[in-house]
Amino acid sequence: GGAVLDVEMTVVEQSIEIANGFSYDAWTYNGTAPGPTLRATEGDTLRIRFRNSTNHDHNLHFHGRHSPTHDGWEPVPPGGETVYEIEAGPAGVHPYHCHTMPIDRHIAKGLYGTLIVDPKGGRPDAHEVVLLQSGWDPDEVGKNEIYTWNGIAGFYEKFPIKVPTGDPVRVYLTNMIEFDPISSFHLHAETFKVWPSGIGETHAFETDNLTMGQTDRAIIEFSLSERGRYMFHPHQHSIAHRGTVGWFAAI
Numbered sequence: 001g002g003a004v005l006d007v008e009m010t011v012v013e014q015s016i017e018i019a020n021g022f023s024y025d026a027w028t029y030n031g032t033a034p035g036p037t038l039r040a041t042e043g044d045t046l047r048i049r050f051r052n053s054t055n056h057d058h059n060l061h062f063h064g065r066h067s068p069t070h071d072g073w074e075p076v077p078p079g080g081e082t083v084y085e086i087e088a089g090p091a092g093v094h095p096y097h098c099h100t101m102p103i104d105r106h107i108a109k110g111l112y113g114t115l116i117v118d119p120k121g122g123r124p125d126a127h128e129v130v131l132l133q134s135g136w137d138p139d140e141v142g143k144n145e146i147y148t149w150n151g152i153a154g155f156y157e158k159f160p161i162k163v164p165t166g167d168p169v170r171v172y173l174t175n176m177i178e179f180d181p182i183s184s185f186h187l188h189a190e191t192f193k194v195w196p197s198g199i200g201e202t203h204a205f206e207t208d209n210l211t212m213g214q215t216d217r218a219i220i221e222f223s224l225s226e227r228g229r230y231m232f233h234p235h236q237h238s239i240a241h242r243g244t245v246g247w248f249a250a251i
Helices: 103-108 237-244
Strands: 004-019 022-029 038-041 045-052 081-087 092-097 112-118 127-136 146-149 161-163 168-175 182-187 192-196 205-207 209-213 217-223 228-233 246-250
Touching: 004 146, 092 103, 092 168, 092 217, 112 127, 112 168, 127 182, 146 237, 168 209, 209 217
Parallel strands: 004 045, 038 112, 127 168, 161 246
Antiparallel strands: 004 022, 045 081, 092 112, 127 146, 168 217, 182 209, 182 228, 192 205, 192 217, 228 246
16 A cells, blocks of 8 residues: 555666775666665555666565565576566665675675665654665675775765764664675764664664674664764774774764
C-alpha cells in the first residue's frame, strides 16, 4: 500500500578522486562511489531500472527483507539491463552492493551504497548524516592502502561536520571495507545510542566505540552538549591514519 519509487541505476567505469590529488579507476553506480543514497518508507516499492554499461558482469543486491525473485544475485552481462522491484523494509539502514563473483573485488572497486528505510510516521527530528566507510586497494593485491568516509580520504578532518550544540544528531553508519575483517566507529568526549541495522523502536545499548564487520551498519544518535570539536575515527589506527579521522563541530 506504499508509494512506488522509480530509480535509475547504471554501472559505469569512472575515474574518481578518493584522496587529495589521487584518482582511482573505480566501478560505480551512477558515476560515484559510494553510489547514491536511496530513501524510502517501509512498505514502499523501489522499482529500479538497472543498466550495465561496462565490459564486466555486474548486478545489484540489497540487504534487508524482500522477495527472493528480485534478490539481485544473477549477473547482468555487459550492455544488459533488468528491473528490480523490492518492497522497502524493515525500517532501518541497509547497504546495497554488487554481488557478482569475485564479490570482494566488485565491492572494493566501488560498487556499494546506502538505503535508508524510514518507519511509517517517520523518525523524531534530528540533524542527519550518512557515513559510509570503505577501503581502497589501488594495486589490486587484496590489501587496502587508503580508507574513506563517503568516498574521500581526509575530508571530514579538513571540513568538520557542523551541528548545533545540544541538538540531536542521527548518523546512518555503514562499514563496506573489504580485505579488513573489522573496523569501528569511535566518538571522542561523548557516548551514543545504537540501533543495530537501524532496526527497533528503542536503542539496544549505549557506547562510545562500535565494532563493525563488513556490511554491518547501525543508526546512532547523540547530542553534543558543549561547544567544540569532537573527533571520530575507527579505533583500528592503521585505518584511521589513512583517511578516516574526522570531526563533529558543535557550534
